[in-house]
Amino acid sequence: MHVLALVAGIDSSTQSCKVFVRDADSGEVVRSGRAKHPDGTEIDPAVWKDALETAIADAGGLGDVDAVAVGAQQHGMICLDEQGSVVRPALLWNDTRSASSGRDLVDELGAQEWADAVGVVPLASITVSKLRWLADNEPTSADRAAAVCLPHDWLSWQLGGASGLDSLATDRGDASGTGYFSAGANAYRRDLLELGMRGRQPQLPRVAGPSERIGETAGGALIGPGTGDNAAAALGLAAGVGDVVVSIGTSGVVSAVTDVAAADPSGIIAGFADATGRQLPLVCTLNAARVLDATASLLGVDHAELSRLALSSPSEGLVLVPYLEGERTPNRPDASGAIHGLRLGNSTPGHLARAAVEGLLCGLADGIDALRNAGIETRRVLLVGGGAKSEALRELAPAILGVPVVVPEPGEYVADGAARQAAWALAGTPEPPQWASAPARTYEADPTPAIRERYAEVRDLTEGA
Numbered sequence: 001m002h003v004l005a006l007v008a009g010i011d012s013s014t015q016s017c018k019v020f021v022r023d024a025d026s027g028e029v030v031r032s033g034r035a036k037h038p039d040g041t042e043i044d045p046a047v048w049k050d051a052l053e054t055a056i057a058d059a060g061g062l063g064d065v066d067a068v069a070v071g072a073q074q075h076g077m078i079c080l081d082e083q084g085s086v087v088r089p090a091l092l093w094n095d096t097r098s099a100s101s102g103r104d105l106v107d108e109l110g111a112q113e114w115a116d117a118v119g120v121v122p123l124a125s126i127t128v129s130k131l132r133w134l135a136d137n138e139p140t141s142a143d144r145a146a147a148v149c150l151p152h153d154w155l156s157w158q159l160g161g162a163s164g165l166d167s168l169a170t171d172r173g174d175a176s177g178t179g180y181f182s183a184g185a186n187a188y189r190r191d192l193l194e195l196g197m198r199g200r201q202p203q204l205p206r207v208a209g210p211s212e213r214i215g216e217t218a219g220g221a222l223i224g225p226g227t228g229d230n231a232a233a234a235l236g237l238a239a240g241v242g243d244v245v246v247s248i249g250t251s252g253v254v255s256a257v258t259d260v261a262a263a264d265p266s267g268i269i270a271g272f273a274d275a276t277g278r279q280l281p282l283v284c285t286l287n288a289a290r291v292l293d294a295t296a297s298l299l300g301v302d303h304a305e306l307s308r309l310a311l312s313s314p315s316e317g318l319v320l321v322p323y324l325e326g327e328r329t330p331n332r333p334d335a336s337g338a339i340h341g342l343r344l345g346n347s348t349p350g351h352l353a354r355a356a357v358e359g360l361l362c363g364l365a366d367g368i369d370a371l372r373n374a375g376i377e378t379r380r381v382l383l384v385g386g387g388a389k390s391e392a393l394r395e396l397a398p399a400i401l402g403v404p405v406v407v408p409e410p411g412e413y414v415a416d417g418a419a420r421q422a423a424w425a426l427a428g429t430p431e432p433p434q435w436a437s438a439p440a441r442t443y444e445a446d447p448t449p450a451i452r453e454r455y456a457e458v459r460d461l462t463e464g465a
């Protein structure tokens with residue numbers, strides 16, 4: 001009798017935790033669960049563990065699951081003391097207090113040197129900037145930090161029983177977002193960690209291979225290495241050459257799987273690693289789905305009505321620059337959003353709804369241009385994330401992004417990637433299992449460069465604001 005092997009993929013993202021249990025052979029979803037995370041950019045990791053336990057219970061538990069892996073938001077700084085207790089709440093990827101610490105690190109070493117060394121220039125989001133902020137602002141906490149790890153490392157460690165700092169493990173994908181791991185050379189740069197921590201030398205998780213088993217849950221399921229959410233999404237989508245994954249979640253992300261590590265001194269492209277042993281050059285914005293959330297709430301409508309309004313109005317000169325949380329790409333942590341070009345004729349809810357969708361897409365189109373200018377093939381976009389549920393966004397995307405846009409049926413692609421990785425670790429094969437890809441719809445349209453040109457003019461008015 002064939003016994004069904006089950007795997008679980010976890011997505012501990014900014015706004016929520018999702019658990020998907022799948023058939024290891026076919027990838028079919030068997031059951032799922034979720035739990036909310038609180039708002040905020042500084043969070044006690046214990047809250048993520050509670051949410052994980054709630055989501056696991058909601059998914060019917062992991063008792064019959066053979067393997068599990070965790071995908072999670074990248075970059076978050078978790079410092080542990082000698083006993084493995086959390087020293088202070090984690091600082092998240094979208095916490096911008098570390099912006100000037102990042103600038104200091106760039107001044108000290110040089111942007112080109114950072115890009116060459118680790119493929120990233122330390123902006124506020126990057127872990128090494130957060131560690132410098134800690135060293136300068138909370139030196140006692142920095143002194144107590146015996147180990148530093150990331151959200152997915154910590155949650156995997158908790159699932160495995162958290163037995164000592166030596167059992168902490170990470171993977172290339174998430175390590176490459178720290179600012180002290182080189183995706184190109186596949187090695188930590190402890191000298192850069194030390195620079196960030198002003199001479200302190202905390203322990204780091206060991207970097208496991210893409211399908212390595214890093215531990216076991218109390219129930220006996222093997223634990224895969226896990227990865228950052230963007231590497232997990234690329235794995236879940238089985239993104240290939242010419243595919244640009246555009247994810248519209250809390251963050252807006254444009255990424256592609258390649259063989260060559262990126263080294264961009266402008267800091268626009270981050271040279272991250274993927275979850276299979278390759279590279280994942282990536283552009284990330286701070287303002288994505290929440291721009292639509294904020295516009296819907298400003299207009300007093302839900303997402304379906306916002307989408308209907310956006311599609312009911314032509315683009316008539318109204319531009320919304322969506323820097324509602326400052327911005328990371330371009331690097332303007334202190335900027336705010338702006339609405340430009342109001343006239344009597346376009347002062348309507350429909351025009352504002354359309355400007356919000358267009359502004360969000362124009363920021364992502366800049367990211368696609370950056371990848372293309374770096375020589376990366378950009379044949380089509382795979383559009384995912386909560387924001388991709390907006391019909392207006394899907395319909396307007398191909399004209400603004402300038403390439404066909406493939407929208408897989410709404411799913412949880414980070415959790416899928418984590419589940420696929422768990423199945424890979426379970427199978428012990430050289431390549432991840434081939435699962436059928438989700439049904440998808442393709443949207444095509446002629447490019448509308450005028451919208452991008454108008455946006456570019458207004459975007460640059462917000463410099464430093």
Ligand SMILES: Nc1ncnc2c1ncn2[C@@H]1O[C@H](COP(=O)(O)OP(=O)(O)OP(=O)(O)O)[C@@H](O)[C@H]1O
Nearest residue numbers: 013014015249250251289290303385386387389390
């Ligand atoms: N129909 C819809 N139209 C537009 N936005 C939507 C819709 N449904 C959900 N969203 C938004 O999508 C967002 C959640 O998306 P997602 O789950 O991809 O984010 P996340 O995983 O927390 O973010 P990240 O991956 O950046 O950590 C929320 O801001 C939510 O309001």
Ligand SMILES: O=C(CO)[C@@H](O)[C@H](O)CO
Nearest residue numbers: 073074093229251253284
């Ligand atoms: O900071 C980034 C990528 O660099 C975000 O996408 C987070 O991973 C949260 O999703």
